[in-house]
Amino acid sequence: MNKTGFMKLAATALAALAIGASAVNAADDLNDPYRGPALEALKGKTIAYLPISIGFDLAQAWGGVVKTESERYGMTFTSQDPNWNTDAMAQGMTALIAEHPDVIVTQNPDMQSLARLMKQATAAGIVVVQLNMQGAVQTDAFVGPDFIAMGEQAANMMLEKCGAGTDTSHKVAIVQGVLTGGVSYYQVQGMMKVFNEHPEIQIVSSQAADWDASKARAITETALQQHPDMCGIIDVWDGQGIGTGAAIKQAGKQGEVYFITSGGGAQSMCNGLEDGTYSAAINYNAPGMGRDAWTAIMMALQNGQGAGAIKTQIYSPTRVMTKADVQAGTCWDPEQYAKILR
Amino acid sequence: MDFSKAFRLLNQERIVFLLTVVLFVTFSLTLSNFLAAGNLLSLVRSVAVLGILGLGMLIVVLGRGIDLSLVATMAISVAWAMQLVSEGMPVYAAMTTGLLFALCISLVTGILVAYAEIPPLFSTLAMATFIYGFGRAHMITGTDVVYMPKNMGWIAELGQGHFLGLPMPILVAAVMALLVFLFLKYTKLGAFIYAIGDNLPASRIGGIPVRPMLALQYVISGGIAFVAGIITATSVEAMNTRVVNSNMIYDVILVVVLGGVGLSGGRGNVRNVIVGTLLIGVLMNGMTIMDVQYTIQNVIKSLILLLAIVVDSIVNPRDEQTGQQGDI
Numbered sequence: 001m002n003k004t005g006f007m008k009l010a011a012t013a014l015a016a017l018a019i020g021a022s023a024v025n026a027a028d029d030l031n032d033p034y035r036g037p038a039l040e041a042l043k044g045k046t047i048a049y050l051p052i053s054i055g056f057d058l059a060q061a062w063g064g065v066v067k068t069e070s071e072r073y074g075m076t077f078t079s080q081d082p083n084w085n086t087d088a089m090a091q092g093m094t095a096l097i098a099e100h101p102d103v104i105v106t107q108n109p110d111m112q113s114l115a116r117l118m119k120q121a122t123a124a125g126i127v128v129v130q131l132n133m134q135g136a137v138q139t140d141a142f143v144g145p146d147f148i149a150m151g152e153q154a155a156n157m158m159l160e161k162c163g164a165g166t167d168t169s170h171k172v173a174i175v176q177g178v179l180t181g182g183v184s185y186y187q188v189q190g191m192m193k194v195f196n197e198h199p200e201i202q203i204v205s206s207q208a209a210d211w212d213a214s215k216a217r218a219i220t221e222t223a224l225q226q227h228p229d230m231c232g233i234i235d236v237w238d239g240q241g242i243g244t245g246a247a248i249k250q251a252g253k254q255g256e257v258y259f260i261t262s263g264g265g266a267q268s269m270c271n272g273l274e275d276g277t278y279s280a281a282i283n284y285n286a287p288g289m290g291r292d293a294w295t296a297i298m299m300a301l302q303n304g305q306g307a308g309a310i311k312t313q314i315y316s317p318t319r320v321m322t323k324a325d326v327q328a329g330t331c332w333d334p335e336q337y338a339k340i341l342r
Numbered sequence: 343m344d345f346s347k348a349f350r351l352l353n354q355e356r357i358v359f360l361l362t363v364v365l366f367v368t369f370s371l372t373l374s375n376f377l378a379a380g381n382l383l384s385l386v387r388s389v390a391v392l393g394i395l396g397l398g399m400l401i402v403v404l405g406r407g408i409d410l411s412l413v414a415t416m417a418i419s420v421a422w423a424m425q426l427v428s429e430g431m432p433v434y435a436a437m438t439t440g441l442l443f444a445l446c447i448s449l450v451t452g453i454l455v456a457y458a459e460i461p462p463l464f465s466t467l468a469m470a471t472f473i474y475g476f477g478r479a480h481m482i483t484g485t486d487v488v489y490m491p492k493n494m495g496w497i498a499e500l501g502q503g504h505f506l507g508l509p510m511p512i513l514v515a516a517v518m519a520l521l522v523f524l525f526l527k528y529t530k531l532g533a534f535i536y537a538i539g540d541n542l543p544a545s546r547i548g549g550i551p552v553r554p555m556l557a558l559q560y561v562i563s564g565g566i567a568f569v570a571g572i573i574t575a576t577s578v579e580a581m582n583t584r585v586v587n588s589n590m591i592y593d594v595i596l597v598v599v600l601g602g603v604g605l606s607g608g609r610g611n612v613r614n615v616i617v618g619t620l621l622i623g624v625l626m627n628g629m630t631i632m633d634v635q636y637t638i639q640n641v642i643k644s645l646i647l648l649l650a651i652v653v654d655s656i657v658n659p660r661d662e663q664t665g666q667q668g669d670i
Contacts (some may be wrong), residue, residue, distance in 0.1 A: 053486070053584075055485065055486035055583075055584070056480060056486055056487070056584075057485045057487075060485065083478075084584065084587050085587075085665070179402065179635065179636070179637055185392050203605060204633075205630075205633055207630065207633060207634075207635060208635060208636040208637070210588070210636055210637070211549070211584070212580040212582060212584075212585065212588065213487075213580055213582055214391070214574055214577070214578055214582070214585070215636070216578075217577060217578045218384075218388040218626070218630070219630055221384045221387070221388065222381070222384055222385075222388070222627060222630045222631060223630070225375065225378065225380050225381045225384050226375050226381070226631055239487055239582075241490070241541055242578060242579055243578040243580075246502075246577060246578045246579050249502075250502055250509075250577075268487075268489050268580075271489070277579075334484055334485045335483075335484040335485075338483060338484045338485065342483070
């Protein structure tokens with residue numbers, strides 16, 4: 001912004017402030033009686049953020065949103081980065097229970113690793129919000145997509161392109177993440193539920209790529225080699241799907257093979273849709289999940305019932321996107337949230 | 343027929359080569375399309391990066407070292423270079439910066455090994471953690487996956503292009519293999535590396551500049567890691583720095599050891615790495631076609647390695663020399 005622009009803005013702000021101040025004076029006795037107790041319930045509380053890693057786009061968006069909001073209301077926000085190490089994460093959780101923050105926001109690496117610790121935390125009176133993947137225990141809130149429904153949705157989208165009514169080979173490949181990870185496991189479970197009811201669909205390959213784009217590329221290259229008439233491919237995560245998409249492109253089959261993936265809607269998703277790497281993507285909007293997590297925190301701290309008294313599953317809304325939906329600003333920039341967390 | 347004499351001829355390289363041939367024939371007979379030209383190309387292509395990294399590892403292992411920081415150097419240097427391009431640095435300048443980073447950081451590793459005399463196992467393990475940690479904290483500050491910028495030009499072709507019908511990664515791997523082969527076989531430096539790996543005190547007495555040579559090995563392997571990284575990143579249009587946490591470095595050691603390169607130094611050549619890499623390639627490709635799950639693939643891979651090592655220790659029992667030096 002240039003200097004005159006800034007001066008103009010400052011002048012406008014000053015004028016607005018003056019008008020605002022006089023308005024407040026005029027309405028002195030019209031106070032919001034509910035605001036005070038709400039702010040009181042939040043103020044001075046501590047939130048500890050412990051995802052499996054702070055290095056990836058989803059965790060950056062969730063943490064970024066929660067941190068911004070918590071600081072707005074005078075809360076303390078701390079974060080830890082176990083860097084994909086489940087043991088380090090369990091240790092971090094144990095240390096947190098001893099430190100006793102008011103809220104722990106976490107993300108399960110799998111069903112079991114943190115279950116017992118989360119139970120302990122709840123028993124100690126700490127509000128626990130689980131992101132993206134539900135552990136084996138229910139706490140104050142779970143925030144994340146309903147992955148089984150999302151798998152079904154992807155499968156149904158695939159049926160439209162490769163199902164009985166279409167003049168195709170009906171051959172479909174699935175690229176999984178890691179076998180034991182819920183994000184991958186539940187999506188595949190949902191897909192198979194749909195595909196099992198449609199015997200015309202032939203699942204020619206269903207392998208785990210370990211969340212690694214290089215492995216996804218190699219698996220897909222071989223699968224396309226074996227089945228040159230492949231109709232469609234589903235990858236359970238767009239970060240890994242970039243490798244799957246590269247294999248499709250390098251086999252010269254972009255546009256022929258329908259490729260569905262899903263992810264949190266970072267800029268890389270929009271770029272992938274735009275250049276044809278992904279045919280369609282199910283976007284579960286990670287900053288939206290951050291907002292849901294923040295909502296869950298506000299509710300848990302304000303309802304006064306204590307940690308773990310009210311348990312809610314907050315399933316994230318999803319949106320199917322294709323190239324046609326991509327415009328400037330449709331996706332978000334992970335760098336912006338990474339900066340907030342640093 | 344002198345059976346025991348034929349048995350003696352078997353060394354690990356030949357065992358692994360035989361194993362590869364057996365697997366190859368089995369897959370050709372049982373899997374449709376395995377022998378298709380396209381599949382064979384994708385077979386070799388999928389292990390090209392592994393092979394290139396294996397070459398870097400070979401050079402270090404020949405000098406009785408080991409480089410556990412290869413994958414970290416590869417991921418961080420290339421991811422950083424691509425991030426610099428996204429931030430507006432000209433492509434060539436950014437690539438040169440990335441390469442220089444890889445060379446400098448591996449020079450530090452080399453100095454730790456050669457001059458501070460920290461055992462390579464520990465110094466490279468520590469450096470791997472340092473490179474990754476420093477890189478994630480101060481260089482790649484956004485997401486741990488760095489996407490390839492659109493303006494990479496011909497460099498993108500290194501991972502995606504074809505030359506005379508051959509995918510470029512295969513070609514790059516072949517050229518690298520040839521260069522390393524020529525270096526080891528026909529240059530004085532190559533001969534020095536063998537000599538140092540074979541007998542370090544004797545090489546020193548013989549007038550070989552042992553310490554600079556040790557440091558040089560790590561610098562070369564760092565440079566090779568950068569090339570492998572460029573191929574990885576341009577193939578999938580992204581560099582995932584998380585690969586440092588994976589078991590990729592063990593796969594690299596696997597192809598080197600499997601091919602018959604002696605971890606006690608001085609024994610092995612490029613052919614060993616190629617044989618080891620091909621076995622892994624045939625194995626992975628066959629299992630992918632058979633739709634074997636990745637976790638089970640790992641089990642089978644490790645069983646094959648164990649088998650090769652067991653057979654090797656039976657046909658080539660430890661002699662006095664290995665007994666004295668000990669294995670790594």
